[in-house]
Amino acid sequence: MxxxxxxxxxxxxxxxxxxxxxxxxxxxxxxxxxxxxxxxxxxxxxxxxxxxxxxxxxxxxxxxxxxxxxxxxxxxxxxxxxxxxxxxxxxxxxxxxxxxxxxxxxxxxxxxxxxxxxxxxxxxxxxxxxxxxxxxxxxxxxxxxxxxxxxxxxxxxxINLDKRLFHILIKPPISLSTGMMYERIDRCGFSIGAHSLKAALWALKKMDVKALEKNYYNIFEDALAGNSVHIDRIKTLLACSGVRHSLLSGSGPSVFCTFENKEDAENVFKGIPKRKGMGVFCVKTYRGGIYGNNRG
Missing domain, CATH: 3.30.230.10 (Ribosomal Protein S5; domain 2)
Structure with a gap:
């Protein structure tokens, strides 16, 4: 076997x-x-x-x-x-x-x-x-x-990068259906704002976290409707911990922020209060494969 x-x-x-x-x-x-x-x-x-x-x-x-x-x-x-x-x-x-x-x-x-x-x-x-x-x-x-x-x-x-980013990731005590969120996008219309994949990519390649944060964009943040209160709480919690910018991941509801080094991420992570139903994680770029060797 x-x-x-x-x-x-x-x-x-x-x-x-x-x-x-x-x-x-x-x-x-x-x-x-x-x-x-x-x-x-x-x-x-x-x-x-x-x-x-x-x-x-x-x-x-x-x-x-x-x-x-x-x-x-x-x-x-x-x-x-x-x-x-x-x-x-x-x-x-x-x-x-x-x-x-x-x-x-x-x-x-x-x-x-x-x-x-x-x-x-x-x-x-x-x-x-x-x-x-x-x-x-x-x-x-x-x-x-x-x-x-x-x-x-x-x-x-x-994207060929040999460096890594560090993040705090918070999952609020709700779940969101990807299908439902795309339906909301269909009703709300598609984005025409001043955001740029090119600018975000440039910042990432330079590993310029401040520039990357300024170019954060997720269209699903505009489609949260009544769920926005949960996301706003997480963003406020991070802001009170000294975080400049945070962003929804995928269709939500998880929110993350980015740091240049492990020490800064861990210091903020330690100060975030743990609340019932809320998952808080300190993570970094994964550079391994399916067998688990997270190099670096």
Whole structure:
């Protein structure tokens, strides 16, 4: 019996705009992705009959409804493989939080099964399978800490950086449906403001945190509606701790801020009061792979 342990990192969106809705129902976006070292742990065992997916979080989809189950069956359909797998997901990434946890779980599982069981699906085809599973999944298939994504998220360009950022990340005691948030964007209209992916990318490449903060943008902050009170509380909490700027990640509701060094991040982190239902994390850029070697 083979047993594999892999990891699935969360992501932040350092910039996120929605440009319009496509005929296929998806949306064209522009975003800057960053992997962070808040990770789920996935244990894949070759045992039993069929495929079982169990998650240790009550608020996460289980079994056939989980995106990992869908990923496994997509790879079986491609190869004709019929492995008997028991998959356990130990969640550390908050669910429905704008952090890409489910997509990352699916990507790490695809990569692990293809490699360990020698299914020999070429990288290009595996990437195509990932696109069909979920639009954030392709980014997590990349061996890159940072990337620009366009299209529905599948048109990716690696950003070559050997440095890392440090963040405080706060998940308020609510969850937001990505589908619901995109529906709000459709009703509210698409952005025409003075924000620039190019400027945000320039700041990131220079590792100029102040310039990056000035170019923070997430269109979903304009679509929070009644949920804005929860986000405003988090932003106020961070501001009272001396943070200049903070930003929603993905479709929310998680909020993060950025630091140039570990010491500054940890000092602010220590001073943030812990409240019931609120997750507070001190994280950094993830530079490892699915086997967990977070280099640097």
């Amino acid at each position: 083979r047993k594999i342990r892999v990891f699935a990192p969360a992501k932040l969106n350092l910039y996120l705009d929605v440009l319009g809705k496509r005929p296929d129902g998806f949306h064209d976006i522009e975003t800057i992705f960053e992997k962070i070292d808040l990770r789920d742990e996935i244990i894949i065992k070759e045992k039993g009959r069929g495929v079982k997916v169990n998650v240790d979080a009550a608020d996460c989809s289980q079994g056939e409804e989980n995106i990992v189950y869908k990923a496994v069956h997509a790879i079986f359909k491609e190869t004709g493989a019929g492995l008997n797998l028991d998959i356990e997901i130990k969640k550390r990434i908050p669910v429905s939080a704008g952090l890409g946890g489910g997509s990352s779980d699916a990507a790490s599982t695809l990569k692990a099964i293809n490699t360990i069981f020698k299914l020999r699906i070429p990288d290009k085809r595996l990437f195509s399978i990932a696109c069909d599973i979920g639009k954030d999944v392709p980014f997590f298939m990349m061996d890159a800490s940072f990337a620009i994504a366009r299209g529905a998220g599948e048109r990716l360009k690696k």
